[in-house]
Amino acid sequence: MTFQVTILGCSSARPTLSRHHTAHVLNVHEQFFLIDCGEGTQYQLARYGINPLKLNAVFISHLHGDHTYGIFGLLSTMAMMGRQRALEIVAPKPFGEMLRSHFAFFRIELPYPLEIREVDARKSETVWENRVMTVTTVPLRHRVPCCGYLFRERMPGLNVHKETVGFYGLDPRQIAALKRGEDVMLANGLILPNEEAAYRPYEPRSYAFCSDTTPSGKAAAIVEGADLLYHEATYLHADKELAAKTGHSTAWQAARIAGRAGAKHLVLGHYSSRYKELEPLFAEAQAEFPATVLGRDGLVLTLEKDRSLKIGEK
Incomplete structure (x- = not known):
């Protein structure tokens, strides 16, 4: 039973030649879920061999462009690819208004249903579930309403x-x-x-996505015990004042939150384009939380049934 994360993009506000805007794909039992959809997401899906028609749902953390600009083109591309089944999108308000305005201006009529659920980013609640997984919102601290998501595999059958x-x-x-x-x-x-x-063949696995945010003890409590925690690490700790001013975290702060949450593994991402090399961010976090992974485009993180982490690339 698959539980796998593919990182499509690991940059922050400005992409670089090797780092695209934020987007992750979570594969749970061969059901596919897109988390954030920055500019260029559909290109990255094609690059890494993930068919967008397989997407069951999309989860948007907040309405900043580097997390949403890719959704408009992706929805249109799926229409051209012949999508017919409904697509669910979970996002903070006013995502629905933003999307309707785009469709109205460009006179777009999709041939498949969109089911939009707008969430209150200030609350932690179960916002999506099916037979294999539940999804809970994680209130985050950013400049606009923003929530992370905790994806929990359902208890396997006996x-x-x-x-x-x-x-x-x-x-x-x-x-x-x-x-x-x-x-x-x-x-x-x-x-x-x-x-x-x-007997239970294995224990349920979990993935927590926390971006964008300053360090949050409340978020750490909600994602407590997560097998894999993705936490933004936009800046080095030497730039902590800039991180606080812009509503972001440093690599050291991300590591501290991982430790506080009792996460088993931490993956970093959402790096500022000011850093040409990422090793200093990785070293800063790993010194505080040894089980740290340096997120990068094309990285594939697989949680095995024993909840160990296998790291690969597309």
Whole structure:
């Protein structure tokens, strides 16, 4: 069962030749979700071999251009590609008004339904769910209403030990009952407790996306225990005053939040274009939080069933 993040862009307000605007793709059990959609997102999707028609939903953190400019072209491209099934978009207000104005000005009529859910970025609440995942908003501290998202895999279903099936000669009806969490009566009249026969194949995995924001203890509490935390690291800590002024975090602050949240792994991103080399940001964060990954375009982060992190590239 896949749980994988692909970073399409890791830059902040201004892209560079090697760093595009913010966009991530989360693959949960082969269901695909786009998180933020900066300029050039559809190019990056094509570059890394991700079909936009597979997208189940889009989650927007806030209405700054480096996180939203790509949505207009992407929606039109999916229309030209023949998309018919509905697309859900979750975003803070007034995203719907912004999108309707764009469609009206350019006289665009999409051939597929858009289902827009506008969220209150000040609240933490479950805003999306299906059979494999739930999504909770994470209020962040930025210059405009902004929320991160906590993506949690649902608890996997129970399996039954093969040895137990053979030892007791369990029939399909009894196996089905055990998978539902029930105890079962054996042929000899004894009760087989569910906990002795059934087990969870793995623990649910989680991914927290926190950008853009200054350091937030409230956000750290909401994403507590996340297996993978993406936290913006726009600046080096030497530029902490600029970070505070613009509503951003330093790499050191991102690492501190990861530690406070008890995250298992931290991935950095949203780097200022002023930094040609990213190693100083990585070193700054890793010194505070060793399990740090330097996010970059094309990086693929896979949470295995044992919740270990596999790092690769597209």
